[in-house]
Amino acid sequence: MEELKGLVVEREAQLIGVYVFAKDEIYRGIPLGKIRKSEKVWAGDYVYGHITEDDQFAITSIAPRKNFLIRPKIANVDRAIVVMTIIEPEFQSYLLDNLLVIYEKEGVGIVIVFNKLDLWGEEEKKEFEFWKGVYEKAGYPVLKVSAVTGEGIEDLVNFLEGEICIFAGPSGVGKSALLSKITGVELKCGELSRKTRRGRHTSRGVKLIPFGKGSFVGDSPGFSKVEASSIVDKREIKDYFPEFYKYECRFPNCTHTNEPDCGVREAFERGEIPESRYKNYLKMVGAFTSL
Template structure:
């Protein structure tokens, strides 16, 4: 577990696993219904998206829900700003600000733009995690922060599209005393059992929900739903509303599947015990 804290002595014997203050997790890739822990005790998650091929507001919403689920502060980091024009960058920033009130930072490891501002944000004793797809520049950024090519990177194509490099999670201590976790690119980002934290990932919808007639409004067919009213008035984009409903449904579905799995495991355990008991009676 990356950034899991232990209580140990000089001989490195683990005496106690300390509780996690925060975490970053996703649904296990594939058909399995379970959580996969990515990192623990993270103070800030940098949600990294490239300004070129990787920019995807719907995927960003998933990262925001992941951070909310684990009570981690999100910061959106737009990389490779040197590949697009200023007007295009401003359009992307406007889209992000319509999705979240989280801090947004821009960065180019080629020109160095935004690098000093990022360094100032990395405080001693704090733990930070880079989350993003393959090829968005996470490992290149880590190498620049530590001042050497400590981790392998792949050359980008002529179009600026990156390639998959990092295959395991790794924590490095920076010269400032901050701790930074680099992670492999996340191809699948399933949401499992996030519950009300999905609402926290959609701050604008959460604010509208307070004006619904029913406190448990699902924003689907209920009367006097402030969320659907905002969609009908054009104040809430339909694609964002659809994304919210999709993540709520996905989280609930996988959460129920996980609960059913636990019930089956318990039932199987009781069966095994009863068989053993009959054998020894």
Template sequence: MKKGIVVDREAKYIGVYLAEEDKVYTGIPRKKVLKKTKICAGDYVFGEIIDNESFAIEDIEERKNLLIRPKVANVDKVLVVQTFKLPPFDDFLLDNLLVVYDYLGVEPVIVFNKIDLLDDSEKEKLQEIINIYKDAGYEVYKISTKTEEGIEKLKNSLEGSIIIVAGPSGSGKSSLVSKLTGLNLETQEVSQKTKRGKHTTTRVTLYKISQNTFIADTPGFSSVDALVFMDKKQVKDYFREFLRYDCKFSNCTHTKEPDCGVKEAVKKGEISCQRYKNYLKIIKEDLSLAEKICQN
């Protein structure tokens, strides 16, 4: 049997891409497959070509994950698209997204777009932010979809992955997908009145970057709450830099407990005060805890 990937799933239509033929076929699932599970974009399927247009789906490979928003299976990476301005950088939203996707088992890649809009002073401030996230253990890229700076480097890092995009409206997610795929996808300029983008993407499709690399254009989050996905006691496990430090208590929440390695690291400047404050905001703790230990 041949192996394909579902790149389109809308209503009863299933689009299956076969790399050998470099072509998308209409997938026709056998009844035994339909009884097994609902087929989603990102599913790897096995079957046979019936004719020039059709592919009989005989089986589905076991998924490694299934995201609900967007509904895509087997996602390897999420490009968390940010901007320093237009719209202004929101580190609280970013930290929520990083926590949620780490929890879901998807590797976050931070992408700062629109660097062509920055002056030298803003570029320095952005680099300070980037250093915080690199030190925390994240992959970070600086790009411009307008000048195409950094696009090729980012594209090379994605080879062999199923990718989704996330981030605030107006950050240039559709423009980035267009640059990575070579397709002209619908984009929306940032509203001059609100400095925020108006969401334009209405359909989730997996677009081909290469024969084994696919990306979905997805709705942007204007807000996300990590506690919708997990218990507040779990959040500390998804601030990557926290995991480097030992505490007196194994279940330390890094808030009011004594002999906390994380709070000591914040005090020494080894962990970003802003990241620690965002951690407290996510778990809805009093921010005065940070004020007592943060430098400055």
């Protein structure tokens, strides 16, 4: 039997959808023997197997995962499109910084996208420029888009490189709207999830939608609160603030909180590291009192 490579693009309860590269089609995946018992199959998993007589995809093995995100559960993510807004809802730097730490830890490529550009007046434009400066300094690409007018969408599409991309961010920022705009696929979004948000988060499956030349994009439910420290060791969090790297401290294991001769703290005091980033870092590691 010919062994074929597939990508799990759908995972909802017992239903597994596998995109089979050689066929350019989605089959119902059936995990065989050993896998069914010992391993779970998640969206984003690269799998091997064969097509059965009744046209299903029998999964015989799962490739090792390069990373794994837990909300939603998805493996091998190449890039996260982190969607934020300036207004409706208001920008939340703490939530963004926590998400960035989690993706940095998992080695996921990141692009930060500010949506709802169509709602901005002068104030909001200024605020966007401010945050753009903060995050570009940390090394992240920052874009502005509108899912309503389509402005900036082309620039965003250029960032959807790699095979597996996901949209992430707070609730109501327009993740689903952007995904629909880009892929042309309508998704359930907005009100429906709002009511029973908690329940849906745990039960709702993941779906990766084929897009462009060999990419797949997935939506995720909105986050209302994220604490990186529940997933990432507090001592490790400093490693996921890229703008801290270039400073040296007296102690090699400096936590950048209250040690003497801390290069990071001094850089913050000189205004080189933005206040929001340093404060959010202290908050994450539980060391924030006042500055």
